[in-house]
Amino acid sequence: LLLREAPSPLRDEGEELGLAGAQARDPPLHPPPRRPRPGAEKATAEAEEASRTKSRFLANVSHELRTPLNAIIGYSEMLSEEASDEGRQALKRDLEKIRSAALHQLELVNSVLDLARIEAGRLDLDVETFPVRPLVEETVAIVRPLLEKNRNALSVRFSPEEAFEMTSDAMKVRQCLFNLLSNACKFTCDGRVEVDVALVEEEGRPWASFRVRDTGIGITPEKAARLFEPFAQADAATAQRFGGSGLGLSITRELCLLMGGRVTVKSVPDEGSAFEIRLPAALPLPKTAS
Structure with a gap:
């Protein structure tokens, strides 16, 4: 209960005008419910859809980027072995450069995709x-x-x-x-x-x-x-x-x-x-x- 000053009559040259002071009243037990901000539900739905779209993109780009790189690495290794068997050392060195560059690119792709999955909250623990x-x-x-x-x-x-x-x-x-x-x-x-x-x-x-x-x-x-x-x-x-x-x-x-x-x-x-x-x-x- 909030106790306020007791009301008292207001007078102006003997004429009663009204009551001064506030009345006692109980405060609300619970604050009024907060109204959702305009567009909040729409923004949440859009954010969730964007997250799902990002996940689908990561899955697709993972396949599209890794597949050709794995092919380059595999064929360069195979050709390097053939060049070694034939004694073509200059060709073998060039093929090793191709393989090394492809491995570096694959490492970069894997790292970027890992980081994107982490930031998207799509990486789970397998305990x-x-x-x-x-x-x-x-x-x-x-x-x-x-x-x-x-x-x-x-x-x-x-x-x-x-x-x-x-x-x-x-x-x-x-x-x-x-x-x-x-x-x-x-x-x-x-x-x-x-x-x-x-x-x-x-x-x-x-x-x-x-x-x-x-x-x-x-x-x-x-x-x-x-x-x-x-x-x-x-x-x-x-x-x-x-x-x-x-x-x-x-x-x-x-x-x-x-x-x-x-x-x-x-x-x-x-x-x-x-x-x-x-x-x-x-x-x-x-x-x-x-």
């Missing part, structure tokens, strides 16, 4: 329980040719030494680790790449930590802050020298966030960089139909 050591060893095997190309030494350490498991999206964990490893191998020559995998506790929960350190070119803290932005590289000269789409670290960050984790970096110019992926080691498993 399962898996051993961590085989996943790391398989990922290291994939990047080993790049390690050898730049004459880098590699060491991998696990803590604890015995195998431990994660409950997460194995494919996305592998992709994140691959992005960090390939990045370290690419920007390090005649150096060292170290991988440390550990099961740690944070706020009473188990977390998996993947650390990748290198003795490569390194970058300043100012430039490191931009590394996780799409298409970001340290500078134009670095991009021209080492290549790459500049999307790997951005995708890694988004995938880590999707899995409830994070990725961080510390770097010193001319000394190297240290990246860490830290992910919850036990995401909830999807409910099975009864």
